[in-house]
Each structure stands twice: as C-alpha cells, then as structure tokens.
Amino acid sequence: MKIVVIGGSGHIGTFLVPRLVRAGHEVVNISRGTSTAYVEAPEWEQVRQVAADRERQDAEGTFGATVLALEPDVVVDLVCFTLESATALVEALRGHVAHLLHCGSIWRYGKSRKLPIAEDGEGAEPPLDEYGVQKDRIARMLKEETASGGLVTTTVHPGHIVGPGWHPIGPLGNLDPEVWTTIAAGKPLRVPGSGAETMHHVHADDLAQAFELAIADRDAAAGEDFNIVAPTALSVRGFAAIAASWFGQTATLETVTWDEFRAGTTEQHAEVAWNHLDRSQCFTIAKAKARLGYAPAYEPEAAVLESLRWLLDNGRIETPNPLIA
Structure with missing residues (x-):
C-alpha cells in the first residue's frame, strides 16, 4: 500500500517509517523539513519526503488537499492536536482513503480512579488540560466517523514515549x-x-509496532482506539x-x-x-493484545x-x- 505518514521524522516515525518500508509499503513522509529521524536506518533512502507547514495550511484550509494529492491508501497522522484540524483532514479524506490512523495520548484520561485504565475511560476522571481535552474529542469524533459509515479510522493512545x-x-x-x-x-x-x-512508559518502537499491526489488520482496528504502553x-x-x-x-x-x-x-x-x-x-493493553496481537518488547x-x-x-x-x- 501507499502510506502517507504526517510528522514521520519525529520519535514515533523514527521507528514506524522503517517498519513500513520493510513490510513492503511505499511510504511518503510529510514534515516541515526541519528535523531528521533520531536513529539512522537504510530504509529512509526509499522514503519520499514532502515538506509542508501543517499549521499554516490548516489555517488556509489546504492541508487535506496536500495529503490527498499524494494519493495514499493509508494515512498515519502523528502530529494532530486539535479537533478542528482532525475534522478537516477527515472531511478531505472521506471516500478517497482506506484507513486513517491518529496518534492520540493517554492524557485523554485524567486522574486514575480504577486501575488499570481501559479504553472505555471508566477507570479515570475526565482530561485535565486542553491538550488532553482535544485528544479526547478527536478520538471520539474518529470513532463516531467510522461507526456512522464514514472513513475507517483508528486511534492509538501512547504512554510516556521513550527511546x-x-x-x-x-x-x-x-x-x-x-x-x-x-x-x-x-x-x-x-x-x-x-x-x-x-x-x-512505552518504547517508541513498541508504539510503532502497534501502528503497523493496525495497518496490517484494518478490520480488527476499524473504529477502535487502543492504549499502547509497556506491559x-x-x-x-x-x-x-x-x-x-x-x-x-x-x-x-x-x-x-x-x-x-x-x-x-x-x-x-x-x-x-x-x-x-x-x-x-x-493502563491495560489487553484490547491491543487481543485484537491486534500487540506484543511489546520493552x-x-x-x-x-x-x-x-x-x-x-x-x-x-x-x-x-x-x-x-
């Protein structure tokens, strides 16, 4: 498949992009062009690099068209932080792309109430800050988008990323x-x-593993969100x-x-x-293990x-x- 990764030069993309190339996919990385992967890998030589200022293009209402022009089968969005930005991308991709994967955050949950916390959120209070509020709203919007017959989406919520x-x-x-x-x-x-x-915590490569598994089994991941952390x-x-x-x-x-x-x-x-x-x-990773076969190495x-x-x-x-x- 042709996979467009938005923000693939960062910590997650450092491990995800080479994984996707090794799996045989054609990969395009959209970034501002100001950073490179944290770890060198020969697979990057096969990746097409596209420079784009998402913040500016979101303000202009053109970012979705930039992504769509690359004709992706799958889009992995690693750097979306507002409901408005996420909604605009969904509306641009709906009917044209097979699968959109979004990087959320465990900060969509607030203080713990019952441990471990599962994806239904009943084990935690509501989010505590605007970042968490936006990530929670995005996850809910994406779930509803798929449930209503629209774009197939998946949200992955990482813990504290390390590597x-x-x-x-x-x-x-x-x-x-x-x-x-x-x-x-x-x-x-x-x-x-x-x-x-x-x-x-979660190692960035274990997080990349989860994205790769969700891409490989779209049916299992469709309309779902997953907490991805260490064991x-x-x-x-x-x-x-x-x-x-x-x-x-x-x-x-x-x-x-x-x-x-x-x-x-x-x-x-x-x-x-x-x-x-x-x-x-x-957090519990039972859902990711059962549905995706997630097996963290770290x-x-x-x-x-x-x-x-x-x-x-x-x-x-x-x-x-x-x-x-």
Missing part, C-alpha cells in the same frame, strides 16, 4: 536532569507525595530504586510536601512532575535505560558515576 534521542520522564515524573545526577551519586532524592504514584507501569519509589541500581547505588528517598518540593526546583519541573504524578496512571525500565544511555553517550546529560547496567 534513543528522547529525554525520558524520570522517577519524579519530570525531565529534570538533576534527578539523574542525584540518583547516580547515591544522594537522597526529595520525593513529593507518597512514592506510590505511577507512570506508564507494566513504574511507581516513583520503584523507578528510583531501579534507576539507582544502574549506577551501582541504592536509592534513598526523602519524603517532602509538594510545597517543599516546589520550593526546591523550578516552576516548570514542579509543574511537569505534578501533571504526571497527580494523574498516577496505569518493559518500562528497559525502555528508559535505552533513552538514558543515549543521553549519556551523546553528552546531553552528565552523571558523577557511569552506568554499570
């Missing part, structure tokens, strides 16, 4: 590089909350203990209040940590370790002790 080239959400639920420095040195780590809060989730204290062992250390956690935590870090790091730990999410700690090793090897972060894992 080479990507800074992972760390043990405190944020991107603060000092967390890794503290853990590597064996120093006490100031932890807000109970330490039982959970985060659910297990990590708690704050468990994550910290595992990470410390990578440096030959034992984690020492110092429980602090959220006010104390905020006073000891930047506003941005505190806000990101709160957004992840307050949700305290954990436990969350293995996926994070791969990210961390890449960051260290490429000088993106520094730690006082080397990895021994």
